[in-house]
Amino acid sequence: MAHHSPSFPSARQAQIIRANQRDLFHVLSLKEQVDNVLRSSLGTRWLLKWDKEVDLILKLLYYGLTIGRAVQTLGEEYTDTWQHSAFSSKVPSRASRIALVLVPTLPSYILAKWGSHLSSLSPRVASALRILPMSLEVVAEVNLAIFYLRGTYYDLTKRILGIRHISTTPENPHAHPPSYSLLGILILIRLLYRLVHYLRSRAHDANEKSRGKRALDGTRDMFIDDRLVSSMLEYVDPENAPVKPAEEDENTVLDVGAIPARARASRNCTLCLEERTDSCATECGHLFCWNCIVGWGREKAECPLCRQALNLTRLLPIYNL
CATH class of the missing domain: 3.30.40.10 (Zinc/RING finger domain, C3HC4 (zinc finger))
Incomplete structure (x- = not known):
């Protein structure tokens, strides 16, 4: 007699959103409590100097002890969702879990901490470092718009690694889940507006340079x-x-x-x-x-x-x- 492994439905958009919001809430709450302890014991100046390191360590601990150990985060436990690989239909591999912990946290820390020092290496590196954060932000917003439209891969790293969410809560055939398509459309409209604004500013700067005038950066001297x-x-x-x-x-x-x-x-x-x-x-x-x-x-x-x-x-x- 053949044995069939149980199949679980894909997590709904609302579950994925609530899980991420819950995780963010717990990380921020933990950060605030740790900041209060460090501020009272070591002083505000020490905390100001090492704030980025404290934030990095807390995120690595929170996600390392959950995702890194292939167990639910507090947000996933709250919404009864689990991560699984879309390629193997199993628990994400160890390499994928390590990437899920490091990729969202470590690069942003490096750019924030040492970006100004790396920019002195060469003009090409400096230009790349200025463009990289903005480019990643745009790509993340595009991914978020796709999620609101299609309901999969809330996080860009999970889309790249092919890690989706399943739910242990049975689907209710008589209930219609809420649609977030309007949010996706609004994000795309905002991105289009930013693109048009960027192209206009580039054209304006090119005209100013052709006239021999100093290009403005969009800010006024105060x-x-x-x-x-x-x-x-x-x-x-x-x-x-x-x-x-x-x-x-x-x-x-x-x-x-x-x-x-x-x-x-x-x-x-x-x-x-x-x-x-x-x-x-x-x-x-x-x-x-x-x-x-x-x-x-x-x-x-x-x-x-x-x-x-x-x-x-x-x-x-x-x-x-």
Whole structure:
């Protein structure tokens, strides 16, 4: 008597989306808790310096202990889905699982950490490094649009490796799953708009060069008190920068020495834990040292206190606080 292995239906789009969202939620929650522990024990400056490494290690641990061991992630467990190879109809091979863990995490870390150093090797390498992240983003959006239209391969790496999802939940023949085709169409429209905008900007730059004019990069020069903002946003290493006493702060109208000790204690920057110097305010109204918030913003574009979006060109110098 022949024995037939059980067959499971393909996971539905909603299950795959919820599984990915759940995994992202758990990774972000774990990162936030680890950040709080490291910030309280080692300080904000240490965390700012090693934030990328901490993020990489946490992702490698989370996905390595789940996908790397051929078990469900927390998101897949939540939605009752499993990964399987479309080529062999079995559990993904060890090489495929290693690629699933490393490919989404390691290249982005390398580009973020050492991209600026690699760009000094040659103009060709610098040009490739500038184009590569944007190209990968476009390819990922195209893959996402295809997923919303066809329902397979939410992740680009899984599409390349041929790893799909199956569900242990029986299909309900009387229920119609939701359609995400409209989202796919909207993504394609956005990509088309970006392509048209890019081609127009290239044509405009070519015309400017043919007329002997300087090509613009699409941004306007911004000034604060006759100082160019771009010159004020130079790289700052908060770990190695010497602490400047508040009495030597030239960018304040206050007589810091005359301020009572209790009032001065409330002027500490939450990033360096020292008394603020070159004080500035973010759009959300929080005060920091200029060098501290610029160093933080180059690593993470969000306010360290309230997590609102942080735009370094919109920092406001404060001279009387």
